[in-house]
Amino acid sequence: MNTPCFKAISLTHKKAPLAIRELLALDTRACQALLLTLRRELGLSDVLVLSTCNRTEVYYSSPGDFSTAILEQLAALKGRQELGEYGSYFTCFTRSEEAVQHLFEVAMGLDAQVVGDQQISQQVKQAYQWSVDAxxxxxxxxxxxxxxxxxxKRVEQETSFREGAASTAYATLELVERLTAHLPSPRVLVLGLGEIGSDACKYFAGSSRFAEVKVCNRTRSRAEAVAAQHGLPVLDFADLALGLQAADVVVSSVAAATPLITGQLMAGLSVLSHKFLVDLSVPRSIEAEVEDVPGVLLYTIDAIRSQTSATLQRRLAAVPQVRAIIAESMAALREWSREMAVSPTIQKLKSTLEQLRQEELQRYQNKVSPAEAARLEEVTKALMQKVLKQPVLQLKAACRRGETGALVDLLTELFDLEKEAAHHLSVA
Known part of the structure; x- marks a missing residue:
């Protein structure tokens, strides 16, 4: 692919266990800080920083490989200097075609832990907005x-890949329904109402399996807004311990630097039967030591796998169609990239012909009337467009064949474009 040396460095659930991913996870502020550092201090362009519960990735354009420098900046941002032990968990895409293909697959949900997860597309849009803002x-x-x-958009309209409700939150619902199949009326507490937590509320509220689904969030107004949307009761954050005591299932997606639910907190509760804790947070919001409490079972994000449901089977069946659409989009992107490569030559040719046109018009400006001058302006512009048309068409055709080099050299020599470009710059 004729791109500006597009590359990527990626840490995902495929190579890195949860313990590593949570150490290097970035919140919104950290993503934006890393973005600015890479842009200003390393001088990289086309920078995109993407961090979700299952991945931390950086995309960038540069002739050189900045993987090590990016890892160093990431380690410094996270306050961790032992870079060497983490490097093996990252995958580096140093070829433009591979990096572009990877980002397409990530954004479509092909690379997600739950195939077709719809949240990733919104996360990519947010990452792009940060790049634009910076x-x-x-x-x-x-x-x-x-x-x-x-x-x-094409995938949504032309395939069944986006049909149904298959996402991390939906997979959590299926897991919880399976875990609580022996309970007559399980009670659920959803803690933390970011994207995943809010999505979980929608699915749990829509299930008739549960006697009660409560929501809890540090910010009360956020909890009330989500609760009102799905008709759920709110638990005040100050009453978290009471909510943990009452719930059979706790689904936590709290964004916090340290675990909110600790082994000590759970040990202080009266656990009379099994209590299921599902931690969707990265970094984890539930301490691993909670399982030291008899009756408490903990499931992390890595336990949320693609559930064998009809929806996911349809999505898997649609994967070849999705890949075919991606291939078409990448082919169009390649053609655009090649045309961009000859764009400077086209612009130089236009500038050269425009300069000649202006010089000729100046020779006659004192010899013609204003009406004649206007007519000359119109005629010479039209003539220039006709002269330009064929070289531009031939350049674009050569782009599609991947044979632009000889034609660019020929046009540059015929019209002395390098000399004319230098002349125009000196005049400017």
């Missing part, structure tokens, strides 16, 4: 992301 998105990244958004 002036870190160049022409290539703009084109790439808009190609991805268009591809996402």
């Amino acid at each position: 002036d870190a998105a160049g022409p290539f990244l703009h084109r790439l992301l808009h190609s991805i958004f268009y591809t996402h």
Whole structure:
């Protein structure tokens, strides 16, 4: 792919266990800080920083490989200098074609832990917005992301890959329903109402399996808004211990630097039967030591696998169609990239012909009337467009064949474009 040396470095659930992913996970502020550092201090362009519960990735354009430098900046941001022990968990995409393909697959949900997870597309959009705000998105990244958004729309309209409710939150519902199959009327507490928590509320509220589903969040107004949307009761955050005591199932997706639910907290409760804790947070919001309490069972994000449901089977069946649509989008992106490569030559040719046109018009400006001058302006512009048309068409055709080099050299020599470009710059 004729791109500006697009590359990526990726940490995902495929190579890194949860313990490593949570150490290197980035919140919103950290993503934006890393983005600015890579743009300003390393001088990278087309920078995109993406961090979710299952991945931390950086995309960038540069002739050189900045993987090590990016890892160093990431380690410094996280306050961890032992970089060497983490490097093996990352995958580096140093070829443009591979990096572009990977981002397409990530954004479509092909690379998600739950195949087709719809939240990832929103997370990619948010990451792109951060790049735009930081002036870190160049022409290539703009084109790439808009190609991805268009591809996402095609996938939704033309395949069954987006049908049904298969996501991390939905997979959690299926897991909890299976775990509590022996309970007549299980009670659920959803703690933390970010994207995943809010999504979980929607699915749990829509299930008739549970006697009660309560929501709890540090910010009361957020809890009330989500609760009102799904008709659920609110537990005040100050009453968290009481909520933990009453619930059979706790689904936590709290964004916190340290675990909110600790072994000590759970040990202080009266656990009379099994209590299921599901931690969807990265970093984890539930301490592993909670399982030291008799009757408490903990499930982390890595336990949320693609559930064998009809919805997911349809999605898996649609994967070849999704890959075919991605291939079409990448082919169009390649063609655009090649045309961008000859764009400077086209612009130089236009500038050269415009300069000649202006010089000729100046020779006659004192010899013609205003009406004649206007007519000359119109005629010479039309003539220039006709002269330009064939070289531009031939350049674009050569782009599609991947044979632009000889034609660019020929046009540059015929019209002395390098000399004319230098002349125009000196005049400017």
